[in-house]
Amino acid sequence: MPHIDLLLCHATVVTMDKNGTIVHDGAVAVHNDVIVAVGDSTQLSHAYTATTVIDCENCAVIPGLINAHAHVPMSLLRGIAADLQLDVWLFGYMFPVEGRFVTPHFVRTGTLLSCAEMIRGGTTTFVDMYFYEEEVAKATDEAGMRAVCGQSVMRLPSPDAASFDEGLERATRFIDTWHTHPRITPTIAPHAPYTCTDEIYAQAVALCAKYGVPLVTHLSETAREVDESQTQRQDTPIGYANRVGAFSVPCIAAHCVHATPEDIKLLAAMGVGVAPCPTSNLKLASGVAPYLQFLQAGVRTGLGTDGPASNDDQDMFSEIHLAALLPKGLSGNPTAMPARTAFALATSSGARAIHQEDRIGSLEVGKQADIVVVSLDGLHSTPHYSYAPDAIYNHLVYTSHASDVRDVIVAGKMLLRNQQLLTLDEHAIRRDARAIASEINTFLANREENLIDKVLAIGTMAASEIFEVQVKAQISSVDVRTILGRLNQAPFTFLRQNSRTQYDTYFVWNDPSYGRIRFREDVRHNTTDKTSPYYTLTLTEPAVEIEHTAAIQISRARYTAQANHSERFYREYFQPNRVITITKERLRTHVSYQEMDFAVNIDTLTTGANAGPFLEIKSRTWSRRDAARKAQLMSEILAVLGIDQSRLIKQEYVEQV
Numbered sequence: 001m002p003h004i005d006l007l008l009c010h011a012t013v014v015t016m017d018k019n020g021t022i023v024h025d026g027a028v029a030v031h032n033d034v035i036v037a038v039g040d041s042t043q044l045s046h047a048y049t050a051t052t053v054i055d056c057e058n059c060a061v062i063p064g065l066i067n068a069h070a071h072v073p074m075s076l077l078r079g080i081a082a083d084l085q086l087d088v089w090l091f092g093y094m095f096p097v098e099g100r101f102v103t104p105h106f107v108r109t110g111t112l113l114s115c116a117e118m119i120r121g122g123t124t125t126f127v128d129m130y131f132y133e134e135e136v137a138k139a140t141d142e143a144g145m146r147a148v149c150g151q152s153v154m155r156l157p158s159p160d161a162a163s164f165d166e167g168l169e170r171a172t173r174f175i176d177t178w179h180t181h182p183r184i185t186p187t188i189a190p191h192a193p194y195t196c197t198d199e200i201y202a203q204a205v206a207l208c209a210k211y212g213v214p215l216v217t218h219l220s221e222t223a224r225e226v227d228e229s230q231t232q233r234q235d236t237p238i239g240y241a242n243r244v245g246a247f248s249v250p251c252i253a254a255h256c257v258h259a260t261p262e263d264i265k266l267l268a269a270m271g272v273g274v275a276p277c278p279t280s281n282l283k284l285a286s287g288v289a290p291y292l293q294f295l296q297a298g299v300r301t302g303l304g305t306d307g308p309a310s311n312d313d314q315d316m317f318s319e320i321h322l323a324a325l326l327p328k329g330l331s332g333n334p335t336a337m338p339a340r341t342a343f344a345l346a347t348s349s350g351a352r353a354i355h356q357e358d359r360i361g362s363l364e365v366g367k368q369a370d371i372v373v374v375s376l377d378g379l380h381s382t383p384h385y386s387y388a389p390d391a392i393y394n395h396l397v398y399t400s401h402a403s404d405v406r407d408v409i410v411a412g413k414m415l416l417r418n419q420q421l422l423t424l425d426e427h428a429i430r431r432d433a434r435a436i437a438s439e440i441n442t443f444l445a446n447r448e449e450n451l452i453d454k455v456l457a458i459g460t461m462a463a464s465e466i467f468e469v470q471v472k473a474q475i476s477s478v479d480v481r482t483i484l485g486r487l488n489q490a491p492f493t494f495l496r497q498n499s500r501t502q503y504d505t506y507f508v509w510n511d512p513s514y515g516r517i518r519f520r521e522d523v524r525h526n527t528t529d530k531t532s533p534y535y536t537l538t539l540t541e542p543a544v545e546i547e548h549t550a551a552i553q554i555s556r557a558r559y560t561a562q563a564n565h566s567e568r569f570y571r572e573y574f575q576p577n578r579v580i581t582i583t584k585e586r587l588r589t590h591v592s593y594q595e596m597d598f599a600v601n602i603d604t605l606t607t608g609a610n611a612g613p614f615l616e617i618k619s620r621t622w623s624r625r626d627a628a629r630k631a632q633l634m635s636e637i638l639a640v641l642g643i644d645q646s647r648l649i650k651q652e653y654v655e656q657v
C-alpha cells in the first residue's frame with residue numbers, strides 16, 4: 001500500500017474542477033507538495049497509509065483561496081484615513097506616509113501581519129505590488145504562502161527608488177534572485193498608466209518577457225482616471241496598456257472597474273487577468289466592476305482585496321460574498337451571479353486570472369496541495385443540506401466567514417492546524433506592528449496641528465518662504481487714470497504691464513493662527529503664454545507678520561508653488577472650516593523706484609459689497625533692513641500717486657468677506 005504524507009478525510013470536497021465535482025464524505029491525498037488523489041473517503045483510506053490523517057467531518061475541503069490583488073505591507077496603514085476620494089487618499093495620505101515610513105523593516109512587518117491574517121482566512125496565494133518587494137518575498141516564503149510579488153515602479157520618486165532607473169534596477173535584481181523559487185513568482189509592477197510613462201511600461205514588459213513572469217499593474221480603477229486618459233492619451237487606460245505592450249506578456253490587471261465593452265473584448269483576446277476588488281472599489285467609490293461581462297466574454301477573472309489601507313482587511317470570504325451580491329443588486333436579477341461562479345472567482349477562475357491554472361485553483365491530481373479546511377459547524381452555518389448538488393456553494397458564499405477556516409495547507413505543508421498558526425509568531429507580529437503604527441500616529445498628529453507640515457507633506461512646495469512688503473488702498477476710478485498716468489513718468493521707470501483675471505479660492509480656519517491657503521487660477525489676457533491659466537497654491541502664515549506704520553505690512557511669510565492638483569483635491573485634503581471665493585480683474589504694472597522694483601496692482605473685484613477699485617503695492621524682501629527701507633519707499637510712492645494715509649486699508653480681500 002503506497003505511503004503518503006497527508007490524508008484529509010470525511011469532508012465535503014469542493015474540487016472546483018471543470019465539472020464542478022463535489023465529493024460527499026470525500027478525501028484528498030497529499031504527498032510532498034502535490035495532490036495524489038481525490039475521491040471517496042473509505043476508498044482512499046484503504047488505498048493509502050498516511051503519516052498524518054485529518055478527520056474533516058462537518059467541514060468543507062476547498063482549494064486555497066487566491067487573492068489576485070493586494071499590497072500586503074499596507075496592513076500597517078489600515079484605518080489610517082477613510083472616506084476620501086482616491087486621489088486625496090493616495091496623494092494626501094498614502095504617498096506622504098509611505099515616503100517617510102516605508103523601510104525594509106516596515107515591509108517585512110506588514111507582510112508578516114498580512115500573511116498571518118490571510119492564512120487564518122483561508123488565502124493561500126496572493127498577488128502583491130509594493131516597495132522593497134524582496135522583503136515581501138522573504139516574509140511570504142517564511143510564512144509558507146504562495147505569491148506573485150510585484151516590485152512597484154513609477155515615474156515619481158518612491159520609498160525604495162529615487163528614480164525609475166533605480167526602480168528598474170531593483171526589480172531586475174529581485175527577479176533574477178527569486179525567479180527559480182517554487183512558491184514565489186517575482187516580477188515588476190508598473191503602478192498605473194497615470195503614474196507611469198510609455199518607457200516604464202516598455203522596460204517592464206521587456207523584463208517580464210526575459211524571465212517569463214507576469215506583469216502586474218492597476219488599470220481603469222476610477223471613472224476620472226479613464227476620462228483623464230482619454231484627454232491626455234486619446235485612449236482608455238486598458239487601450240493604452242495594450243498599446244505600450246503590457247498585454248504582450250501575461251498580465252494581471254487590478255480593478256478594471258471602468259472597462260468599456262471594447263476594453264473587455266481586448267482583455268479577453270489578449271488573455272489578460274483582471275482582479276476587481278469589490279470592497280476597495282466600493283469604499284473608494286470607484287464603482288462596481290462588470291463581473292458578468294468579464295465572465296461572458298471569457299476574461300480571466302479573479303478577485304482581490306487591494307491594500308488593507310482601503311479595505312481594510314484581507315478577507316477573501318467577504319470579497320466572494322460581495323462579488324456574489326453586487327451583480328444581483330445592479331442587474332435586478334437574482335440569478336445573475338450563482339454562488340458557484342462567485343466562489344470560482346477566488347479559486348479556479350482566480351488561478352486563471354493570475355496565470356497559474358496549471359498549478360493551483362482546484363483540487364485535482366497533480367496540482368499543488370494548496371488546501372483549506374472550512375468548518376461548517378458554526379451556528380451561522382448550521383444546518384446544511386446536501387440534496388442539491390450546488391448547496392455547498394451557498395454555504396461557502398453566503399454563510400462562511402474567514403473565522404471558520406480551521407486548517408490551511410500550502411504546497412503540502414501545514415500552515416494552520418486547528419486555528420493555530422504554525423509558521424508565524426502572532427505575538428511578535430502584533431508587537432512590531434503596533435510599534436510602527438505608534439510612530440506614524442505621532443507624525444500624522446503633528447501634521448494635523450501644523451498647516452505648513454500638511455502642505456509640505458504632499459510635496460507641492462519646498463520649505464522656502466517669501467517675505468513681502470505690501471500696502472493697500474481704496475481708490476476711485478478717477479484715481480486709476482491718475483495713477484496709471486503717473487507710473488509712466490519720473491520718478492518711476494515703467495518696466496512692464498499685464499492684465500489677468502484671478503479666481504481665488506481661500507481655505508480658512510476658525511482659528512486664524514492656523515494659517516490660510518489660497519488656490520489661484522490665474523488667467524492672463526492678451527498673451528500667447530501657453531502656461532496660462534496658471535495654478536498656484538499659497539500658504540499664508542499670519543504668525544510671522546510684523547506691522548510697519550500706516551498699514552504697511554512687512555514680512556508676511558508665504559509659501560507658494562505651482563498647484564499640481566485640483567481645487568477639489570486641496571479642499572478635501574485640507575478640510576477647511578470655510579471656503580471663500582474671490583474673483584478679481586488685476587492690472588499689474590511693474591515699475592522701478594529709487595532703483596528698487598515694485599508691483600503696482602489695480603484690482604477690481606467681481607463680487608462683494610465693496611468691489612473696489614483697489615490699489616496694491618508689493619515688493620519682495622529678504623531682510624528686516626531691506627523690508628524697512630521698502631516700507632519707507634512705499635510711503636513715498638503713495639504720496640507721489642496722490643493717495644493719502646486715510647485711504648489705506650489693512651484687510652486683505654479675503655478678510656473683507
Ligand SMILES: [Zn+2]
Nearest residue numbers: 218254306307
Ligand atoms: Zn491596488
